[in-house]
Amino acid sequence: MSAPAPSAVLELLKPITWFAPMWAFGCGLVSSGAPLAERWPLVVAGVLLAGPLVCATSQAANDWFDRHVDAINEPNRPIPSGRIPGRWGLWIALIWTALSAALGAALGPAVFAAAVVGLALAWAYSAPPLRLKRNGWWGNAAVGLCYEGLPWFTGAAVVSAVAPDMRVVTLALLYSAGAHGIMTLNDFKAIEGDRALGVRSLPVQLGPERAARLACWVMALAQVGVIAALIWWGASLHAAIVGALLLAQIALMARFLTDPRGKAAWYNATGTTLYVLGMLAAAFALAGGAGT
Known part of the structure; x- marks a missing residue:
């Protein structure tokens, strides 16, 4: 069986999804308050870990275990279309998992621990027997933590070589909680396929209107928590x-x-942009010594 084309592999790894964890990693770097000029190799390695490795691993694993869902929702994706044939999708996910763990280990114990947790959640989200994505409450929580909290923690840890303090952990957890709502927005595009295959996303469980209101409340209340902490x-x-x-x-x-x-995609592009700008503002607060 021939190997897939590099372009198909890149599409499988979904570079567009790397932005969120790389941004959160950057917020972690900023929140650490550490000078970065002399630590640029660590910064580059951490960005690679957050986006092209751990996040890409989650995308490859998700596409492999979601290949039957994608055959309904997105039949042109690399696996259901046959551009990544056989079991190549699974092998890519496993290889990227090993690469992620190896780089995390090279960056220190705190970063390795965060990487292992992120990888475990990535597989638990998509793979049986847990397959957390079958229920939107659990699946969205796992992805929110992987995309926001763990990269933020990793960014702060990678330049300080120790576990970040509770201010960093508090903001990382609050923004992870808010990301639960962002993940709900992503589920609107797959309602029919999810319903047909028994994936109980929140738009399937609650209906589009109630799920949308919940997503808004979750995102807003998390930011209220951030505002209260900063004050x-x-x-x-x-x-x-x-x-x-x-x-x-x-x-x-x-x-x-x-x-x-x-309007789910529209709000994801507009409201979520404002959400992540707030993340950076909060990170600069910690860099300036807030709470010390």
Whole structure:
């Protein structure tokens, strides 16, 4: 059996999805407050770990175990279309898992631990017997942690060689919780296929309207928690910036809720952008010594 073309492998690994964990990793770097100029090899290695390795592993594993769902929802994806033949999709996921673990180990114990947790959640999300994605409550929580919390933790750890303090962990967990709502937005495009194959995403379980309202509440309340933490730590200016971004999101949410299925992708591109800008503002608060 011939090997797949590099272009098909790259499509399987979905580079567009790497942005979220790489951004969160960058926020972790900023929040550490550490000078980065002399640590650029670690920064580059960490970016590779967060995006092209761990995140790409999760995409390859998901496409392999979702190949029957994709045959309905996205038949042109590399595996159902036959451009990645046989069991190549599984082998790519396994190879990327090994590469991710090896690089994580090279970057220190804290980074290795975060990488192992991320990889375990990536496989648990897609693979039997757990297959967390069968239930939107569990699956979205796993992805939110992998895409936001763990990369943030990793970014702070990779340049300090120790586990980050509780301020970093608090913000990472809050933004991971909010990312549960972002993951719900991603599920709107696959309602028919998920329903047909028994994948109980939140839009399937709750219906599009209720799922959309839940996603908005989850994203907003997580940011309210961030604002409260920043105020408590004395970073009022940064709290105001996050608050202003949240108000702009609420205005966009009102439009999204008028047509959740039709506007889910639109809100994902607009409201989520404001959400991640707030992440960076919060990271700069920690870099400036908030709460110390």
